[in-house]
Amino acid sequence: MKQDKSIAAAGSVLPLQLRSVGYHVGKTQLLNGIDLTINAGRRLVVMGPNGAGKSLFLRLCHGLITPTTGGIFWQAHGPRPAAQAMVLQRPVLLRRSVRANLDYPLALAGYTRAMRDETVQKTLARFGLVALAERPARLLSGGEQQRLALARAWSMRPQILFLDEPSAALDPSATRIIEALIQQFSDEGITIVMTSHDLFQARRLAQDIAFLHRGRLIEHGPAAPFFDAPQTAEARDFLGGALIW
Numbered sequence: 001m002k003q004d005k006s007i008a009a010a011g012s013v014l015p016l017q018l019r020s021v022g023y024h025v026g027k028t029q030l031l032n033g034i035d036l037t038i039n040a041g042r043r044l045v046v047m048g049p050n051g052a053g054k055s056l057f058l059r060l061c062h063g064l065i066t067p068t069t070g071g072i073f074w075q076a077h078g079p080r081p082a083a084q085a086m087v088l089q090r091p092v093l094l095r096r097s098v099r100a101n102l103d104y105p106l107a108l109a110g111y112t113r114a115m116r117d118e119t120v121q122k123t124l125a126r127f128g129l130v131a132l133a134e135r136p137a138r139l140l141s142g143g144e145q146q147r148l149a150l151a152r153a154w155s156m157r158p159q160i161l162f163l164d165e166p167s168a169a170l171d172p173s174a175t176r177i178i179e180a181l182i183q184q185f186s187d188e189g190i191t192i193v194m195t196s197h198d199l200f201q202a203r204r205l206a207q208d209i210a211f212l213h214r215g216r217l218i219e220h221g222p223a224a225p226f227f228d229a230p231q232t233a234e235a236r237d238f239l240g241g242a243l244i245w
């Protein structure tokens with residue numbers, strides 16, 4: 001089942017603009033002076049050493065936390081609640097069946113019973129989850145749980161998907177499946193913003209890179225030039241394996 005691109009076209013929430021965004025807790029400045037525009041249809045990978053602020057960046061964009069300085073601006077229509085979704089490294093699943101995990105957010109979004117049944121069935125089929133539909137979601141394997149989390153996010157027809165280390169806890173075969181799904185979402189027109197520790201994964205998936213270091217955005221642009229000729233010493237060290245925090 002393909003996403004209906006006309007929905008995105010009718011009321012795009014993108015681009016998403018971050019203007020002088022900062023975030024501090026107490027006296028500690030965790031993110032500082034971030035200016036960035038996230039354009040529709042791109043795959044942006046946020047990179048940087050441990051503690052650079054990658055997860056905070058995603059949480060700010062998604063609206064889980066609010067900048068303490070600057071602002072985050074969606075395109076004029078404002079984000080309808082389901083226009084953006086976030087999937088965490090360890091997905092938060094309800095203590096209920098796979099089917100119920102898919103049904104619940106659709107019910108919250110006001111889908112009728114008939115629409116929910118149809119959407120859930122199509123989503124189960126699309127993500128290879130039919131045989132697992134009645135299983136308790138929390139008993140699925142790590143790879144299956146992540147697939148369910150992506151399926152649940154996708155079923156809400158988001159225009160932009162934030163993924164925080166979507167395959168960090170997974171083995172290579174589960175990682176391949178998650179990467180293929182991300183690529184398919186992108187092909188369907190969903191904008192992807194994800195963090196990754198894995199340089200190989202970033203090379204496979206990124207069209208654009210945002211490189212954070214100590215809470216600052218120090219490189220941002222197309223992926224190929226970043227990997228071939230990073231502009232900053234920090235990015236060069238990071239790519240060479242020398243910069244770990």
Ligand SMILES: Nc1ncnc2c1ncn2[C@@H]1O[C@H](COP(=O)(O)OP(=O)(O)OP(=O)(O)O)[C@@H](O)[C@H]1O
Binds near residue numbers: 028030048049
């Ligand atoms: N609520 C908070 N209060 C204080 N410090 C925080 C808070 N949230 C995050 N931090 C700190 O902010 C910094 C950035 O955290 P963040 O989780 O964004 O890093 P990250 O780049 O995702 O790191 P990693 O690659 O290790 O996952 C870290 O030093 C973290 O300890």
